[in-house]
Amino acid sequence: MTTSQTVAMPLPVAAARQPRRGRVLAAVEAYLFVLPALVFYALFLALPIVGVVIISLLDWSGISMKDIKFAGLANYRAMAGDPVFWQALWHNIVFIGVGAVAMVILGLFLAVLLEQGLRGSNLFRGIFFIPTIMSLVVVGIVFVLLLSPELGLVNPLLRSAGLGSLTRAWLGDPATALPTVIGVDVWKNFGLAMFLFVAGLKSIPQEYYEAASIDGAGAWRRFLDITLPALRPVTAVVITLTSINTLKLFDLVYVMTAGGPNHASQVLTTWMYAQGFMFNNMGYGSALAVVLLIVTFVITVIQFKLVSRDET
Secondary structure (H helix, E strand, C coil): CCHHHHHHCHHHHHHHHHHHHHHHHHHHHHHHHHHHHHHHHHHHHHHHHHHHHHHCCEECCCCCHHHCEECCCHHHHHHHCCHHHHHHHHHHHHHHHHHHHHHHHHHHHHHHHHCCCCCCHHHHHHHHHHHHHCCHHHHHHHHHHHCCCCCCCHHHHHHHCCCHHHCCCCCCCCCCHHHHHHHHHHHHHHHHHHHHHHHHHHCCCHHHHHHHHHCCCCHHHHHHHHHHHHCHHHHHHHHHHHHHHHHCCCHHHHHHCCCCCCCCCCCHHHHHHHHHHHCCCHHHHHHHHHHHHHHHHHHHHHHHHHHHHHHC
16 A cells, blocks of 8 residues: 555545534534524513413412412313303404405405506505504504594594484494404504505516416406416415404404403403403413414414415
8 A cells, every 4th residue: 555545545534524514513603693583582482481381270360479379271171161261262253254354355455456557556555554554552542532422523424424323332332342343453454465465466477467368368357367376375374464463463452442342342362361460360361372372373384284285
């Protein structure tokens, strides 16, 4: 064996070790970059969720650490027999079935209309999006004043239009409290759905519409055969976002009705707040929060499955 061969033999080993060391350093560097986000996530999201799950297994007023008692699944068993919980859960379902669907339909309609190149389209995009960036508390207070039977403008306008039979205490009537809050929520948040649909429409190649026009397809047929299928992933995302937003909605409901009258507009978040901070039943309120988390997680999983199925 020559000297050159003896010296050359360790080179492949050194060359193999060098890339491995480089990969390790690259991995460490990558983890260092995401470490602040991981710490933030752990401190402000993961640990509070774990804490809520633990508190849901306790019988605790939330005031003194001395009165903590382990309750196991007693809070969840009590939830099963709580009629207000089922009423609040049903109201959340109605919020999703009516409010979220209305946001999707209204957002899609306005997005398609604004993408027709009409005069003033950019102006109306801004006008429609303004409610989305407004504070929920401010929106709630404004509509409470507008709908007030004594001070509001809605009932006088109905009377002046000859529709006096429609006047009522909109937020004080159990028959109209929940629909009114849902209507305000739709007005507040449909702009987000509209903007997402506008982004989706801009991603559709115009060649598809030109080819369909050459084949003699009308506007309605182009909408059904091109626009709707192309917007399916965006629609899944919009439905999921609007559904999750309605599930976690608290500010608007609490400011406008506080869940009343007689629980007619109660939702899971307001009932959770009432149990934890008004009735000093922190364990039961935390159990409601866990149920809300599970429902939100299920909707998120469904959204991912819909998107992945559309992309395959």
